[in-house]
Amino acid sequence: MTPPPYAIGIDTSLTGLREADDLLRDIAADVGFPEDAFGCTHLVRDGDRPRVALSLAAGSEAVVEAVRARLTSQGYRVTEGAWDHAGRAVLYPGAAALTGTLTVAELVSRSAIERVRVLGRPDGPDPATRLVTREFVRPQWQDGELVLAAMPAVGGTLVPFEVPDPTPCCADH
Known part of the structure; x- marks a missing residue:
């Protein structure tokens, strides 16, 4: 299985995986993210700001765009695509x-x-x-x-x- 084709990255200031897991689950529940989609954490080490970023991916562009709009309106910095190809899956089918x-x-x-x-x-x-x-x-x-x-x-x-x-x-x- 390859990752779903439509993905967004969510920048955070979190430094712990447990907090990132909780935020990812909260976001998915808040936006009604489908159960067949994926939510991952990514360790980001750029410059002086190491952190845990998130990604959400689904098979539907409309679903991902709706999530992007909602997160952007809540003040999150949302980017195109996942942070990397080695995400740690928290939400996934099954x-x-x-x-x-x-x-x-x-x-x-x-x-x-x-x-x-x-x-x-x-x-x-x-x-x-x-x-x-x-x-x-x-x-x-x-x-x-x-x-x-x-x-x-x-x-x-x-x-x-x-x-x-x-x-x-x-x-x-």
Whole structure:
């Protein structure tokens, strides 16, 4: 699957992924963004202003233009297209169905995720391998595919590489 053809970028002053995820979900809910569309976060490092930007993409130009108009009227800086081709997907078709423990095959069949990549392994996992979603599945676009990075966990299962509640750097100092 390739990203939908119509996309906009939304500049933010946010520096944390959790806040960016929340803003992306709030914007999508506010504008009625369709469930078959995509919403991604992008790490932007230009100049003295590193931040997390957003993108929204859909198969309909009219939908994206309506979202652009609404966001612009709310004071957001909106640009043409996504920030880059490696966005971290927060909203994507099937995301809501990825709860509990699923096999890799179920994860792929229920969502827009096309492939699971296990860190440190050259080959993909067996489709019957169980993946504990933790209700937090954030795949990334890689070469036009939505790919979930996973890592081995207890009992031969996998878990998504990105954790829902990361420990802040230097939290114990």
